[in-house]
Amino acid sequence: MTPRATILLVDDHVLVRAGIRSLIDQLHDFCVVAEASDPAAAMRVLAQVVPDIVLTDIAMGPYSGLDLVRDLKRQFPQVATIILSMHASEEMVTEALRQGASAYLLKESAPVELEIALNAVVRHETYLSPAVSTKMIDRFVRAPAADTGNFPALTARQSQILKMIVMRKGTKEIAFELDLSEKTVAAHRSQLMERLGVRDVVSLVLLAVKHGVGGAD
Template identity: 75%
Template sequence: MNNLGNCTKATILLVDDHALVRAGIRSLIDQLNDFVVIAEASDPVEALAWVAQRVPDIVVTDITMGSHSGLDLVRRLREQHPQMAIVILSMHASEELVTEALRLGASAYLLKEAAPAELEIALQAIRRNETYLSPAVSTKMIERFLRAPVVAVNPLDALTTRQLQVLTMIAGRKGTKEIAFELDLSEKTVAAHRAQIMERLGVRDIVGLVLLAVRHGLVSAGE
């Protein structure tokens, strides 16, 4: 959509297996100044054949069309035309379908029960390179996010077992020679481990390593 100027109408391909539904959507779009329907298709096969001849700016498609899948159409269109905007217009509002549609690259997800004005809001959002979800859909997605368990990220997980040993000893105020002796390593190897630990943890000095080790429970503050 980045190639559209302010005065250029965005071209739209409608994909739905119900002619009356396509007619209703087309009628709504015909009333908009910035968009024009240039073709219709009754299923993904017909849609792909049409796109092979002329690439529209936006594809508005249902998610279920008989034995055909609108999600598969989204995937194939994204693979062939990454810049194309895709609007899902569906009666289904399940979290799984919405999540999969967005993962595959859909730019908007609208419910067929939405108010007519919502279609223009979604299309204008896409014209601004934004993503749009129907309020009912976005509410479900927010609730799903809030239900998801919060996973704390521990930076120490990026270290190997040996590096954790070295970090624990550094945080315990042990010097390079002592660490090398206790782990049966050369001082050069210990220094290399220390450098790698700093790089992986994004820490620049020994003090920072000690503070991080204490913060994440690797050693106690009194050690």
């Protein structure tokens, strides 16, 4: 069976790579096509093989996983990146997203989260481990209310879908509840991100929460 997505693993610990590879080998839609022990080695691999996803540790010496994400976005913008980290600090997560990471997965996560993250990035969505996403959203909830006058006017349908996204509902669930196709929901989400000037779903949620867009009226 042809995998939906190919993966490059980047981690400086051989046993960690072996463990992650073992988990991915159990998933029919994904296949590890190469491994690297550090970001420099990863870039050399990418000169030969360009995967759909790079799954990388964040702490690997002076040339970090964040540096790798930055360089990937410059040279291989079509490649999605998943950060694997022990650190859940808001600053590190924010920087990872700013550099272009598609997902931020904590090493303490349950194995099923890896599959969820992989599927999310294949759908061109952003995934954060629950502990991380809760911290990020709480940060904006605690922050002083922003000037809502600068928030662009949305159509009734856009507002409805945005509220459902804030409630952590996925494309399939939104499509079912609103009797729309998944393609239509995805199109609305893309229009929302373009209108609000954000690049990913996490930023969309954070901006909505900051401006008081909740899940219920």
